[in-house]
Each structure stands twice: as structure tokens, then as C-alpha cells.
Amino acid sequence: MKRRPGEVRDAIVSVLGARPRGATVADIKGEVSALIGDVPASSVRSYLQLNTPGLFARMDRAQYVLKEFLDRPLNDRPQAQIKSLVIGNAKLFNADCIGWLEQQPPNSFHAVVTDPPYGLVEYTADEQRKLRSGKGGIWRIPPSFDGSKRAPLPRFTVLKPADLDAVESFFYAWARRLIGVIVPGANVVVASNPLLSYLVSGALSKAGLERRGEIVRLVMTMRGGDRPKDAHVEFSDVSVMPRSMWEPWLVFRKPLNGRVQDNLRKWGTGGFRRISEDRPFGDVIESSPTRPSERAIAPHPSLKPQAFLRQLVRGVLPLGRGVVLDPFAGSGSTLAAAEAMGYQSVGVEKDPEYFRVAQKAVPALARLKFNGA
Ligand SMILES: C[S@@+](CC[C@H](N)C(=O)[O-])C[C@H]1O[C@@H](n2cnc3c(N)ncnc32)[C@H](O)[C@@H]1O
Structure with a gap:
């Protein structure tokens, strides 16, 4: 499947944008695939690693979170306006x-x-x-x-x-x-x-x-x-x-x-x-x-x-x-x-x-x- 440059990275940002507590690679893969079609876990992992520590941060238990969230305490992370x-x-x-x-x-x-x-x-x-x-x-x-x-x-x-x-x-x-x-x-x-x-x-x-x-x-x-x-x-x-x-x-x-x-x-x-x-x-x-x-x-x-x-x-x-x-x-x-x-x-x-x-x-x-x- 031909993708526009940055499509996978943008989808990961959008998925993690709704997860102030972060998510595992498997979860991110599932949701990114639901947004833009199948993306292998290996590809999600390499995007995460490539952009860590710039965009993403690695937490315990192989969870990733948006870097901007990690800089704030949990109760101060933005909640989506629902x-x-x-x-x-x-x-x-x-x-x-x-x-x-x-x-x-x-x-x-x-x-x-x-x-x-x-x-x-x-x-x-x-x-x-x-x-x-x-x-x-x-x-x-x-x-x-x-x-x-x-x-x-x-x-x-x-x-x-x-x-x-x-x-x-x-x-x-x-x-x-x-x-x-x-x-x-x-x-x-x-x-x-x-x-x-x-x-x-x-x-x-x-x-x-x-x-x-x-x-x-x-x-x-x-x-x-x-x-x-x-x-x-x-x-x-x-x-x-x-x-x-x-x-x-x-x-x-x-x-x-x-x-x-x-x-x-x-x-x-x-x-x-x-x-x-x-x-x-x-x-x-x-x-x-x-x-x-x-x-x-x-x-x-x-x-x-x-x-x-x-x-x-x-x-x-x-x-x-x-x-x-x-x-x-x-x-x-x-x-x-x-x-x-x-x-x-x-x-x-x-x-x-x-x-x-x-x-x-x-x-x-x-x-x-x-x-x-
Ligand atoms: C099969 S339909 C459900 C129809 C429902 N049983 C009814 O009788 O109206 C599935 C619905 O889930 C919504 N949906 C899909 N992904 C979703 C998600 N991640 N979170 C919340 N809603 C979602 C779709 O927009 C769609 O309206």
C-alpha cells in the first residue's frame, strides 16, 4: 500500500493523543491499522524508536506516550473535550x-x-x-x-x-x-x-x-x-x-x-x-x-x-x-x-x-x- 510521507507517524500521534497514559506497541498497531489500514507492528515500533525522544517517550512495560504528556503529571494531562x-x-x-x-x-x-x-x-x-x-x-x-x-x-x-x-x-x-x-x-x-x-x-x-x-x-x-x-x-x-x-x-x-x-x-x-x-x-x-x-x-x-x-x-x-x-x-x-x-x-x-x-x-x-x- 502506498502511503503519504509521515502518514504512519501522524496516525501514531493521533492514537497517542487520546491516550494520556500511553499505550503498548500492540495497542498502537491495532488502532493505527484501524485508522489507515494494516501497518505491521515492526513498522510502528521503528517509527516510535525513530521519533523517541523527540515526539514520543518510552515508559515502563514497553508503553509509549506522547512526549508532551510525559512532561506533565497524570492529572494535568489534557482530556479530549467530549x-x-x-x-x-x-x-x-x-x-x-x-x-x-x-x-x-x-x-x-x-x-x-x-x-x-x-x-x-x-x-x-x-x-x-x-x-x-x-x-x-x-x-x-x-x-x-x-x-x-x-x-x-x-x-x-x-x-x-x-x-x-x-x-x-x-x-x-x-x-x-x-x-x-x-x-x-x-x-x-x-x-x-x-x-x-x-x-x-x-x-x-x-x-x-x-x-x-x-x-x-x-x-x-x-x-x-x-x-x-x-x-x-x-x-x-x-x-x-x-x-x-x-x-x-x-x-x-x-x-x-x-x-x-x-x-x-x-x-x-x-x-x-x-x-x-x-x-x-x-x-x-x-x-x-x-x-x-x-x-x-x-x-x-x-x-x-x-x-x-x-x-x-x-x-x-x-x-x-x-x-x-x-x-x-x-x-x-x-x-x-x-x-x-x-x-x-x-x-x-x-x-x-x-x-x-x-x-x-x-x-x-x-x-x-x-x-x-
Ligand atoms: C455497526 S454500527 C452500530 C449500529 C447500531 N447497532 C445501531 O443499531 O444503530 C457501528 C458503529 O460504531 C461506530 N464506531 C466505529 N468505530 C468506533 C470507535 N472506535 N469508537 C466509537 N464508535 C465507533 C461507527 O461509526 C458505527 O456507527
């Missing part, structure tokens, strides 16, 4: 969640329900500009179906091995920070897709979260099922990939502190809330694609439906108390589901346009009525 808003029991921040998580005190959150950017590149400023102008990029518009127009989908099959490495590094760095701010026994439920879930799952386990299974969202998606491109007549009986009819939501947990009952008593975590006395929380949830009426309220290309999210969000707090976190909040659909359940929630969204959308969407989605939810 916009936030309160909507009922929900609080939403307009920030990059990686730096934001670093600023949160330990034991702040009791569950995580989130739908991250899977290929990482699809929510970069460049790809969002292409999506908004309807031209090129990773987003494709699936053909209309049953007369209805479909929302754009990112093409994860175009990711190259280096992009896949960047996905893994990013989720490792993300999970390391997350573990620092959630309570023992907290459930971490992460939306995924069958092409990339193995990478994310591996990174989360490596970071120290315990894998507890997967929730299957049974939904007819627009992925797969197509005949071979430019040869669909010749091979009319062939689907290149299975038509995807489900979506995996990875289920992880921060290791318990003691027994389940100890965690339940101390933190209100360590299990799932039962649906009723005779129905446990299950790992298959029937769902439909997001309804056009919800899309009209919350125009986001990855909007998840309230009917599904409310079941999930309800289940992740076993005693119905605590704070649910969504670090990739998009239009705020998780926060809206938490509002509808009467739970407290916190969201983080880095794109100012989606942050603005969420301001109106959270209360409007939370007001929607469903049978049984």
Missing part, C-alpha cells in the same frame, strides 16, 4: 471508544451489548463519505426484494489478510480496555457475522474474557445465495455462498470473582435474566430484518431492530439492575432498548452524524410498542 448528552436513563458520548474506555473508572459497567464495525474500514471517514454520496467503496446496495429497497451492506469478502490481522489486533486492544472498566461476571455480547466471528472471538478470549457461547439471531439477511457473477446463466443451479439466515452474537463474560451467587450478591452479575419462571434465557432468538418504520426514525446502515435488542438487553442483567454499555452505539438502538426496559445505559459513538441521529432516535425508538416487549 460531547455528551443525557436521554432519560441513557448517556451518550461522541468519542472514539478506545480512548474513552481508558478514562473510565474500574467497575463502571455491568453488561455490554454492542454491534461493532466488523471490517473496521466501513466506518472510516472515507468509506462513510463514499456511502453518503452513493459512490464506490466497501458498501454495496443489495438488489430490491419483494418490491422493498434494501439497506446498504458492507462487503467483508473483500478484506485482505492484512485487513483481517487489523481486525484481530483492534478487538484485542478493545477488549483489554473493556475488561478494565466492567465488573466481574459482566456479560459481553458482541454482534458478529459468520465470516469474521472466529477472529473476534479469538481476540476476545486472548484478551482475557471467557467465551460463554453464541446467541443465534434467526434472521433472513441479504448475504450470500447469489449465483456466480457473470456466469449466472451457465451455473444457474449454484449459490457461491450459503444464503445467510442467521447472525451470531458472541457471548463472553469477565471472569467471576468467587461463585456465581457471590457475584450476584456483590455486583448483580454472573448470569442471565430468565424470561419467566419456567423459561430460561435461550440462545436462539427469532427476529426479522429491521422494520422500515424504525429505519425512518434512525437512519443508520446497521440499525438493529428493537424487538430483538429488547430481549437481549433485558437478559444481560440477571437481576435487572446495573448499567449496560454500548461502545459502538451507532444510532443508539441498544440505549433505546435499555430505556424501554427501564435500565441505565451508556453509549459511545465516534461519528458526529450518527451521534446527532441518536439524540432523536433513542427516545423515539424507546417509545415503540411491541407485543410482549
Whole structure:
């Protein structure tokens, strides 16, 4: 990949600019790769060494920090000015969640329900500009179906091995920070897709979260099922990939502190809330694609439906108390589901346009009525 001179150095400065406490080479590599595409750890390391002690300083445990931060005491290092808003029991921040998580005190959150950017590149400023102008990029518009127009989908099959490495590094760095701010026994439920879930799952386990299974969202998606491109007549009986009819939501947990009952008593975590006395929380949830009426309220290309999210969000707090976190909040659909359940929630969204959308969407989605939810 051809880079402009100084691109990697500038990306490292931008990543460390949001980390007054510094970061390891592995973390910096993950975040720099998320910003500008894959950059090998060796290259990050040589930029750091080349510019140390000018721009960067090396701390203990192979952490690097911006030199300008090191010259000041920790509590005097600049904090990014972060916009936030309160909507009922929900609080939403307009920030990059990686730096934001670093600023949160330990034991702040009791569950995580989130739908991250899977290929990482699809929510970069460049790809969002292409999506908004309807031209090129990773987003494709699936053909209309049953007369209805479909929302754009990112093409994860175009990711190259280096992009896949960047996905893994990013989720490792993300999970390391997350573990620092959630309570023992907290459930971490992460939306995924069958092409990339193995990478994310591996990174989360490596970071120290315990894998507890997967929730299957049974939904007819627009992925797969197509005949071979430019040869669909010749091979009319062939689907290149299975038509995807489900979506995996990875289920992880921060290791318990003691027994389940100890965690339940101390933190209100360590299990799932039962649906009723005779129905446990299950790992298959029937769902439909997001309804056009919800899309009209919350125009986001990855909007998840309230009917599904409310079941999930309800289940992740076993005693119905605590704070649910969504670090990739998009239009705020998780926060809206938490509002509808009467739970407290916190969201983080880095794109100012989606942050603005969420301001109106959270209360409007939370007001929607469903049978049984
Ligand atoms: C798949 S979408 C979530 C959509 C959401 N579930 C909804 O229903 O609206 C992922 C979101 O994460 C945001 N995002 C990507 N990287 C982020 C980061 N590092 N910090 C915070 N938000 C981020 C993107 O702008 C995007 O809106």
C-alpha cells in the first residue's frame, strides 16, 4: 500500500493523543491499522524508536506516550473535550471508544451489548463519505426484494489478510480496555457475522474474557445465495455462498470473582435474566430484518431492530439492575432498548452524524410498542 510521507507517524500521534497514559506497541498497531489500514507492528515500533525522544517517550512495560504528556503529571494531562448528552436513563458520548474506555473508572459497567464495525474500514471517514454520496467503496446496495429497497451492506469478502490481522489486533486492544472498566461476571455480547466471528472471538478470549457461547439471531439477511457473477446463466443451479439466515452474537463474560451467587450478591452479575419462571434465557432468538418504520426514525446502515435488542438487553442483567454499555452505539438502538426496559445505559459513538441521529432516535425508538416487549 502506498502511503503519504509521515502518514504512519501522524496516525501514531493521533492514537497517542487520546491516550494520556500511553499505550503498548500492540495497542498502537491495532488502532493505527484501524485508522489507515494494516501497518505491521515492526513498522510502528521503528517509527516510535525513530521519533523517541523527540515526539514520543518510552515508559515502563514497553508503553509509549506522547512526549508532551510525559512532561506533565497524570492529572494535568489534557482530556479530549467530549460531547455528551443525557436521554432519560441513557448517556451518550461522541468519542472514539478506545480512548474513552481508558478514562473510565474500574467497575463502571455491568453488561455490554454492542454491534461493532466488523471490517473496521466501513466506518472510516472515507468509506462513510463514499456511502453518503452513493459512490464506490466497501458498501454495496443489495438488489430490491419483494418490491422493498434494501439497506446498504458492507462487503467483508473483500478484506485482505492484512485487513483481517487489523481486525484481530483492534478487538484485542478493545477488549483489554473493556475488561478494565466492567465488573466481574459482566456479560459481553458482541454482534458478529459468520465470516469474521472466529477472529473476534479469538481476540476476545486472548484478551482475557471467557467465551460463554453464541446467541443465534434467526434472521433472513441479504448475504450470500447469489449465483456466480457473470456466469449466472451457465451455473444457474449454484449459490457461491450459503444464503445467510442467521447472525451470531458472541457471548463472553469477565471472569467471576468467587461463585456465581457471590457475584450476584456483590455486583448483580454472573448470569442471565430468565424470561419467566419456567423459561430460561435461550440462545436462539427469532427476529426479522429491521422494520422500515424504525429505519425512518434512525437512519443508520446497521440499525438493529428493537424487538430483538429488547430481549437481549433485558437478559444481560440477571437481576435487572446495573448499567449496560454500548461502545459502538451507532444510532443508539441498544440505549433505546435499555430505556424501554427501564435500565441505565451508556453509549459511545465516534461519528458526529450518527451521534446527532441518536439524540432523536433513542427516545423515539424507546417509545415503540411491541407485543410482549
Ligand atoms: C455497526 S454500527 C452500530 C449500529 C447500531 N447497532 C445501531 O443499531 O444503530 C457501528 C458503529 O460504531 C461506530 N464506531 C466505529 N468505530 C468506533 C470507535 N472506535 N469508537 C466509537 N464508535 C465507533 C461507527 O461509526 C458505527 O456507527
